Amino acid sequence: MQLVTTSAKRGNSTLKTIAISIKAHLLKYYCSIFVYKGKETLKVPFMLKRIPHSDLVIIEGEKKTKDYLKMQKAMGKFYLNDFFAKFDIINSNGRFLEVGPGTGYQTVLVSEKYKPKEIIGLEYSSDMVKVATKYTEQKKLTDRIKYIVGSVENSDLVLSLGKFDIIYSTFSLHHWTDPKTGIKNLYNALDDNGVLFIYDFHREGLFYYINIKRGVWESIRASYTEEEIIKLLSELSIQNYIIRKKSLYLDFIVIKN
Numbered sequence: 001m002q003l004v005t006t007s008a009k010r011g012n013s014t015l016k017t018i019a020i021s022i023k024a025h026l027l028k029y030y031c032s033i034f035v036y037k038g039k040e041t042l043k044v045p046f047m048l049k050r051i052p053h054s055d056l057v058i059i060e061g062e063k064k065t066k067d068y069l070k071m072q073k074a075m076g077k078f079y080l081n082d083f084f085a086k087f088d089i090i091n092s093n094g095r096f097l098e099v100g101p102g103t104g105y106q107t108v109l110v111s112e113k114y115k116p117k118e119i120i121g122l123e124y125s126s127d128m129v130k131v132a133t134k135y136t137e138q139k140k141l142t143d144r145i146k147y148i149v150g151s152v153e154n155s156d157l158v159l160s161l162g163k164f165d166i167i168y169s170t171f172s173l174h175h176w177t178d179p180k181t182g183i184k185n186l187y188n189a190l191d192d193n194g195v196l197f198i199y200d201f202h203r204e205g206l207f208y209y210i211n212i213k214r215g216v217w218e219s220i221r222a223s224y225t226e227e228e229i230i231k232l233l234s235e236l237s238i239q240n241y242i243i244r245k246k247s248l249y250l251d252f253i254v255i256k257n
C-alpha cells in the first residue's frame with residue numbers, strides 16, 4: 001500500500017505569526033487572570049520551544065495510578081471516536097503491541113473491539129502495569145493481553161517481543177526521552193505490511209500558551225510539531241506515512257513494505 005506524504009503548510013508566515021502571537025498573548029492573559037486565577041501557573045516561552053515533562057515516570061504509586069484510570073476513562077470521551085475511526089481502517093486481527101498503555105483501559109477496548117490474537121502492552125511504569133493487570137483480570141482478558149514493564153527505547157527488549165501486525169500508542173510519544181530510537185525500534189518490530197499508529201498531542205497553536213503547569217497543557221508543550229515528526233521520520237528513512245493534525249491532536253500512520 002502506498003501512502004501520500006503530507007507536508008507542513010508553511011504559508012504567509014510573518015503576518016500569520018504576528019496574528020497568532022497577539023491572539024496567544026490575549027488568550028494567555030485571559031486564562032491566567034480570569035479563568036485560572038490562583039492555580040499553579042508558569043511562564044510560557046514565546047517561541048513554542050519544546051518543554052519536556054518535568055517527571056520522567058509520570059505516574060507511580062497506587063493512588064495516583066487508580067486515579068489515572070478514572071481520568072483515562074474520562075479523557076477517552078474526547079479522542080476515542082477519532083482514534084477508533086482510524087483504527088477501523090488499519091485493522092487486522094493478528095498481533096498488536098501497545099506502547100504506554102497506562103492503566104490498560106484502552107488496551108481492553110481494543111481487544112474487545114478487534115479481537116486480535118494477542119496484545120502486548122509495553123509500559124514504563126510498574127505501578128501502571130499493576131493497575132492494568134488488575135483491570136484486565138476484571139475484564140477476563142488475561143489470555144489475550146499481557147503487560148511488560150520496560151521502555152520503548154530499549155532496543156533489545158523490543159526486539160525480544162517478536163513481530164507485530166499493528167503497533168499503536170496514545171499520548172505516550174511526548175514522554176519518550178529518545179523518540180527517534182523508540183520509533184526505529186517499533187518500525188523494526190513491524191511485520192511486512194505491518195502498521196505503526198501513533199496518536200498524541202501536537203505543540204502548536206494557542207493551546208501552547210495556556211500557562212498552567214500540569215495536565216493536558218504540560219503535555220502539549222512536551223509534544224512535537226508536525227515538522228519535527230516529518231524530520232524524525234525522514235532521518236529514519238521512513239517514507240511511507242501519512243500524518244494528520246486535528247484540533248489538539250496529531251497522529252501518524254506508517255506502513256512497512
Ligand SMILES: C[S@@+](CC[C@H](N)C(=O)[O-])C[C@H]1O[C@@H](n2cnc3c(N)ncnc32)[C@H](O)[C@@H]1O
Nearest residue numbers: 072100101102123124125151152170171172175
Ligand atoms: C499520558 S500516559 C497515556 C496512557 C494511555 N495510553 C492513554 O492514552 O491514556 C503515557 C504512558 O506512557 C508511558 N511511557 C512513558 N515513557 C515510556 C517509554 N519510554 N516506554 C514505554 N512507556 C512509556 C507512561 O508510563 C504512561 O503510562
